[in-house]
Amino acid sequence: MNALRSLAAASVLLAVGAAQAATVEIKELNNGPGGTFVYDPGIVRINVGDVVKFIATDPNHSVTSIRGGIPGTAAGFASRRSVDYGLEFTVPGIYAYECTSHRSLGMVGLIIVGNDTSNLAAVQKLDLGAQLANQRLTALVAQIAR
Numbered sequence: 337m338n339a340l341r342s343l344a345a346a347s348v349l350l351a352v353g354a355a356q357a358a359t360v361e362i363k364e365l366n367n368g369p370g371g372t373f374v375y376d377p378g379i380v381r382i383n384v385g386d387v388v389k390f391i392a393t394d395p396n397h398s399v400t401s402i403r404g405g406i407p408g409t410a411a412g413f414a415s416r417r418s419v420d421y422g423l424e425f426t427v428p429g430i431y432a433y434e435c436t437s438h439r440s441l442g443m444v445g446l447i448i449v450g451n452d453t454s455n456l457a458a459v460q461k462l463d464l465g466a467q468l469a470n471q472r473l474t475a476l477v478a479q480i481a482r
């Protein structure tokens with residue numbers, strides 16, 4: 337009987353835990369803390385199962401995962417331009433993403449899920465083909481590494 341009661345209590349705790357998944361907002365901005373054409377914040381840390389909501393605060397931006405810059409078993413993603421876009425992250429690791437319209441202007445960001453940085457080396461090796469994008473990515477990666 338005690339064991340059954342404990343099991344029931346554990347189930348309730350699990351249910352409460354699942355309900356606590358957070359939603360984190362990232363704004364798409366023409367002008368922000370990191371300069372022009374930025375995601376704010378440019379780097380976020382979330383738990384597995386949390387949702388990131390990209391807010392189209394300024395128009396003409398979008399969010400697309402960068403090939404080679406997400407965990408190997410995770411699906412890539414891409415939003416349309418100028419619309420809010422929500423996404424649940426269920427696979428731990430680092431996710432690098434960009435605004436395809438403004439990659440050359442350095443509009444990139446990072447999401448770290450479940451405190452898992454096992455694909456850090458792959459993210460560090462990314463070449464976005466644009467100096468400003470690579471500079472911003474390097475600066476974001478430096479925030480993970482320290």
Ligand SMILES: [Cu+2]
Pocket residue numbers: 373396397398435436437438443
């Ligand atoms: Cu953009």
